[in-house]
Amino acid sequence: MDDRHILSVFCMRLPGSARAANGPSAQETGPYTLRLLLPAVLYRGRGTEERDPPAPFFRGLLFEAGQDSRGGLVSPRLLGMSGPATRKGWEQALGWMFRPACNIGAALAASRRLPAGSELDIWLALPYPPGNQKQVFGLVNGCRIRFCSTPEHRLTALLWWVEEALARWNKLAAAVPGNRGTFRGFVWLKNYLDPDDVRLVNRLADALASRGCRLLWCCNYGTTYAHRRDAVRVDGVYTRPTWFGFGKRNGEWVRTAAAFSAEHGLGMVIWVPDGSPDGLKRWLAMGKAHMAGSPHLFELGDWRRSGLMDPGADVYHELFAYLREIGRGLP
Amino acid sequence: MRVLHCPMEIASQMGNLCAGLRRRGVEAAAYNTFHTYLGYQDNVFNMDIFEIEWLFPSVLRYFDLFHFHYAATMLPDFADLPLLSAAGKPMVMHHWGNDVRFHDVAREKNPYVYTGDSPPDEEIRRRLEILSRHIPYAIVQDYEVYPYVAPFYEKVFTLPLALDVAAVRPRYPDERRKVPLLIHAPTNPLFKGTEFIETAIRRLRGEGVRFHYRRIEKMDNREALRLYRMADVIIDQILCGSYGMLAVESMSLGKPVVGFVREDLLPLFPEEPPIVNANPDTICDVLRELIAEPRLRREKGLEGRRYVEKHHDLDTVSGQLLDIYKEIRGKG
Numbered sequence: 001m002d003d004r005h006i007l008s009v010f011c012m013r014l015p016g017s018a019r020a021a022n023g024p025s026a027q028e029t030g031p032y033t034l035r036l037l038l039p040a041v042l043y044r045g046r047g048t049e050e051r052d053p054p055a056p057f058f059r060g061l062l063f064e065a066g067q068d069s070r071g072g073l074v075s076p077r078l079l080g081m082s083g084p085a086t087r088k089g090w091e092q093a094l095g096w097m098f099r100p101a102c103n104i105g106a107a108l109a110a111s112r113r114l115p116a117g118s119e120l121d122i123w124l125a126l127p128y129p130p131g132n133q134k135q136v137f138g139l140v141n142g143c144r145i146r147f148c149s150t151p152e153h154r155l156t157a158l159l160w161w162v163e164e165a166l167a168r169w170n171k172l173a174a175a176v177p178g179n180r181g182t183f184r185g186f187v188w189l190k191n192y193l194d195p196d197d198v199r200l201v202n203r204l205a206d207a208l209a210s211r212g213c214r215l216l217w218c219c220n221y222g223t224t225y226a227h228r229r230d231a232v233r234v235d236g237v238y239t240r241p242t243w244f245g246f247g248k249r250n251g252e253w254v255r256t257a258a259a260f261s262a263e264h265g266l267g268m269v270i271w272v273p274d275g276s277p278d279g280l281k282r283w284l285a286m287g288k289a290h291m292a293g294s295p296h297l298f299e300l301g302d303w304r305r306s307g308l309m310d311p312g313a314d315v316y317h318e319l320f321a322y323l324r325e326i327g328r329g330l331p
Numbered sequence: 332m333r334v335l336h337c338p339m340e341i342a343s344q345m346g347n348l349c350a351g352l353r354r355r356g357v358e359a360a361a362y363n364t365f366h367t368y369l370g371y372q373d374n375v376f377n378m379d380i381f382e383i384e385w386l387f388p389s390v391l392r393y394f395d396l397f398h399f400h401y402a403a404t405m406l407p408d409f410a411d412l413p414l415l416s417a418a419g420k421p422m423v424m425h426h427w428g429n430d431v432r433f434h435d436v437a438r439e440k441n442p443y444v445y446t447g448d449s450p451p452d453e454e455i456r457r458r459l460e461i462l463s464r465h466i467p468y469a470i471v472q473d474y475e476v477y478p479y480v481a482p483f484y485e486k487v488f489t490l491p492l493a494l495d496v497a498a499v500r501p502r503y504p505d506e507r508r509k510v511p512l513l514i515h516a517p518t519n520p521l522f523k524g525t526e527f528i529e530t531a532i533r534r535l536r537g538e539g540v541r542f543h544y545r546r547i548e549k550m551d552n553r554e555a556l557r558l559y560r561m562a563d564v565i566i567d568q569i570l571c572g573s574y575g576m577l578a579v580e581s582m583s584l585g586k587p588v589v590g591f592v593r594e595d596l597l598p599l600f601p602e603e604p605p606i607v608n609a610n611p612d613t614i615c616d617v618l619r620e621l622i623a624e625p626r627l628r629r630e631k632g633l634e635g636r637r638y639v640e641k642h643h644d645l646d647t648v649s650g651q652l653l654d655i656y657k658e659i660r661g662k663g
Contacts, residue, residue, distance in 0.1 A: 079376045079386070080335065080360030081393045130376070191382040194366070220381035242384035247410040249384065273388040 004059035005323055006123060006297045007040050007309075011065050011096045011103050031102030034109045036304055037061070039311050041110040041120055043320045046311075056114055057320060060121030061107050062187055062297065065093035076128035076190035087138025087145070090127050090161050097124065098168040105172055108179040121184040123216070124165055126204075128189070129154040131196050154200055159207055162186065166211065185214030188234065191223055198225070198232060205233040218269055218297060221257035227264040238297045240269035243283070251286055258290035267295040275306030277315040284322045292326040332656065335394040336361040338383055339401040341427045342576035343552065346374035347493040348398075351649025357656075360394075362386070365401075380407075387411065396656055397422045399466070402430040402458050409458075412465035421659045424462050424484075425470040428571070429522075431455055431479040441593055443570040443610055445522050459483040468659050474599040475573035488655045491601075492579050493648035496639050501585030503632045504563040506625040509541070511563030513618065516547040516555060516577055524570040524591075524611060531615035535622070542622045562586055563628055564621050569609050572596065578606060579643050582635030587628045589617060601642055605634035 009032055040061065042054035065074045068089030073082035097103050104122060111120035129137070129147050131154060137145035140160045145153045169183045186208060188201055205215045214235040219226045221241040229237045241257035243249055261268050268291050272279045280300065287296070303309045310316055334357055336345040345361035352359040353374075361375040362383055383390075383405050390405070397404075397420055405411040415422055429448045433455055437444045449455065459480060463469075467485035471477050472492055481487050504511070513532070517523040525546070532544050545562075547555055559565060565581035567574060567590035578588045582605070591610045597603050609617035621628055641647070 077386070078389065079378075080362060081389060132375070191385060192378040194377050220379075220385055222381045223379055240385065242381055242387075244384075244406065244410065248407040249410070271385075 004121075004295050005327075006060035006062050006121070006295075007058040007303075008062045008064060008125075008297065008299045009037070009040075009103070009107075010302065011063055011093070031096070031099055032106055032304070033102060034106040036309075037106045038110045038113070039309050039316065041107065042113055044311065045320075046317060053115055054113070055320075056118040056120075057323070058298075059119075060123055060184065062123040062125060063097045063104055063107075064125035064187075064189070065096060065127070068092045073130065074127045075125060079128070079130070084133050084135040085127065085129055085137060085147075085157075086135075087140060087157070087160075090157070091164070093127065094161070094164055094168055098165075098172050100172070100175065104169070104181075105176065108173060108176040108181045111180040112176070112178045114180045118180060120179075120181045122169070122181050123184055123187050125187045125189050126158060127161060129157050131194070151196055151200075154196075155203055155207075158200075158204055162208065162211070162213070166213075183213070185216065185235070187216045187218060189218050191218070191220045191240075193223075193225060193232065202233045205235075216297075221253070221260060227260070227266070229266075236267060236295075237264075238267035238269045238295075240271050240299070243271065243286075245279075245282070254283075254286045255290050258286075258294070261291075261294050267297060270296050270298045270300075272299065272308075273301050275301035275303055275308055277306070277308060277313065280308055280315055281318065284318060287322060287326060294326075296323075296326075332396060332660075333358045333394045334360075334396045334398055334656070335390060336398045336400065337364075337405060338362055338380065338399070338403050339365040340375055341365070341401055342492065344425075344427075344493060344576070345400060347495065347645060348649060348652060349374045350495065351493055351645040352652065354646065355649055355653055357653065380405075391415065391418060391420070394420070396420065396660065398425060399423070400425045401427050402455075402462065404462075409461050409465070412462070416465050421656075422466045423468045423470055423488075423655065423659055424466045425490075426476055426480050427472065428476050431459065431476065433479055436479060440595065441570075441572040443524070443591065444572060445524070445570050447521055448519060455479075468655075470655065473573050474596055475571070475593065490651055490655065491642050491648055492576055493645050493652075494576075494579050494583055494639065494643050496583045496644040497646075499580075499583040501583065501632070501636045502560050503585040503636075504587065504625065504628040506629050508563060508625060510543060511622055511625070511628065512543040512545065512561060513564045513566060513622075514545050514547060514559060514562040515566040516550075516559070517568075518548075522571065523568040524614075527569060527611035527614055528566055531618055534615050535619060538619075540619060540622055556580065556584075559584055559586065564589060564618070566590075566618075567606075569611060569614055574604060574606055578604075579639055582632075582639045583643070585632040585636045587621060587631030588635060589614070589621070602638065605631055605638050607631055 040058050043057040044054045066078050067082050071083045072089035073085040074093045133147045145157050147154050208215050216236045217234040218238045221239050225232050239261045241254045243254050270283045300308050307313050340363040349359040349361045363375045363377050364380050432446050432449045433452050434446045437446050463483040469480050469484040469487045470490050517525045565586045565588050567578045569591040572593040574590050581588045588606050589609050590606045592606050
């Protein structure tokens with residue numbers, strides 16, 4: 001697994017804003033601009049001169065949409081907290097992620113400033129088609145898509161979305177000359193896989209491979225198949241210990257998850273849903289002790305609001321130093 | 332109001348209750364971590380406990396009321412309960428029987444009861460003490476379960492099992508059928524008393540009584556329901572002392588249901604359930620009579636359908652549940 005460190009970027013509707021979800025007046029999280037994304041792509045240490053070359057920070061950015069503007073489901077992160085998934089909603093998610101000069105466009109613009117030889121990987125979180133959704137998803141290739149009555153329709157919808165994403169990527173990448181962005185593939189975020197999901201992911205993985213795309217899976221420590229990436233047929237797995245800092249989900253839970261990941265060659269998800277600087281610092285301390293050598297995927301909640309990626313914050317510099325330190329152990 | 336049901340789907344109740352609540356304008360969702368061959372999926376999101384943990388920070392903010400099932404909650408060791416309490420979220424625990432059936436208490440009133448699926452008494456007590464420290468309210472399906480939990484909670488509500496009866500087309504037994512089909516569908520043969528039922532079946536066959544018998548196991552719920560439609564008699568459990576979802580589904584299909592309901596519980600139901608009462612000592616005689624009396628089978632089938640329409644229909648039960656929620660929320 002050579003995907004190194006990836007930072008998750010929520011393009012619309014964070015779980016935390018789910019409270020405002022269903023009405024038309026619900027708050028969007030707003031686009032990520034070049035100014036916001038640049039510190040995640042390029043690092044400048046405190047006290048460095050403007051003329052000093054910056055260092056690459058995260059190797060990859062994972063763009064994820066939560067819900068559409070009407071509260072429809074896009075990400076499995078909001079299962080049960082969203083309305084039905086619709087074609088229109090999934091299109092809207094793509095529209096947001098590939099909006100010119102924002103989000104992925106801003107990431108590409110930031111990548112132009114990377115030093116020669118460096119690249120920025122772009123990943124997209126796949127939307128989730130619930131197998132029990134009775135409402136019609138929409139028309140895809142002239143076919144009325146309904147997940148619950150025709151399981152095959154889940155794959156049809158996903159592949160349609162993938163094709164749309166790839167087309168938008170090609171168009172956007174061409175519009176940002178000199179960018180150092182590489183579209184790497186997709187991430188499956190639904191943790192638990194029922195037998196239908198396993199079959200779906202298997203076929204999806206094959207379809208993506210034929211398009212030259214990789215497929216990663218973020219799953220929780222303890223989940224079935226977490227160590228069987230051959231069974232799920234994904235290219236890489238990131239394990240997320242659901243650390244709460246108390247009870248059975250304490251530091252020991254993270255330690256055993258890290259040992260499990262190391263044993264099976266998996267990556268680790270650093271999960272700080274509330275985006276608290278102290279929370280991230282505790283993760284980094286645990287990471288130094290147990291996770292050296294494993295690629296990380298950072299889920300830091302709404303890091304714009306929390307300021308975790310603000311160069312003015314201590315934790316921002318600690319994070320860079322941490323990646324440098326554990327990066328030495330990477331192959 | 333936004334309501335989350337979790338984390339275990341028992342007899343399709345989370346899904347059914349959510350469907351009923353949604354008809355009444357409540358935003359209700361269910362997360363299930365208990366996956367069986369029954370394949371319950373309608374209105375329920377299947378996941379594992381770790382996925383619920385991942386969703387927990389969002390869920391905590393999003394939902395207004397938490398309806399837990401089977402003495403389980405979202406985080407290990409009930410670590411979510413203080414957080415939900417601190418956030419001022421009303422909660423209710425729905426107990427289903429095996430999660431709280433104290434072995435000795437159960438045997439006091441029922442010599443036939445099988446409690447092998449229940450945890451040890453001290454574990455049940457430990458869980459109930461923790462749960463009731465944070466959750467003042469519980470729900471049970473009937474007065475068989477009620478006494479196990481009543482000493483622990485501030486208030487225990489009874490809520491009948493819910494089924495979308497209107498969506499089930501009855502198929503009453505045909506009085507002309509001379510060789511009836513008896514169906515028994517044990518999810519757990521020890522709990523249902525399958526051994527006693529099949530001893531009676533063998534005895535009746537030995538006597539030359541003519542009937543067909545089919546035991547249904549490890550079958551998807553939809554397929555099982557299709558087979559129940561063909562039955563002339565459904566044999567539920569004969570040990571527990573009350574009736575469960577198989578009986579409700581069977582009555583909705585217009586089938587006579589054989590089961591054991593304790594005498595002392597009968598007056599505590601809103602109306603005496605038209606279950607054909609049988610226990611291990613009487614099952615053979617009860618089946619013999621039902622096999623011999625086509626008219627009785629049809630009468631019991633008609634009575635059962637009327638009973639579930641009145642007491643178990645989704646719209647009725649979800650209305651009662653909404654009243655419970657209102658009371659819980661009103662008390663803060």
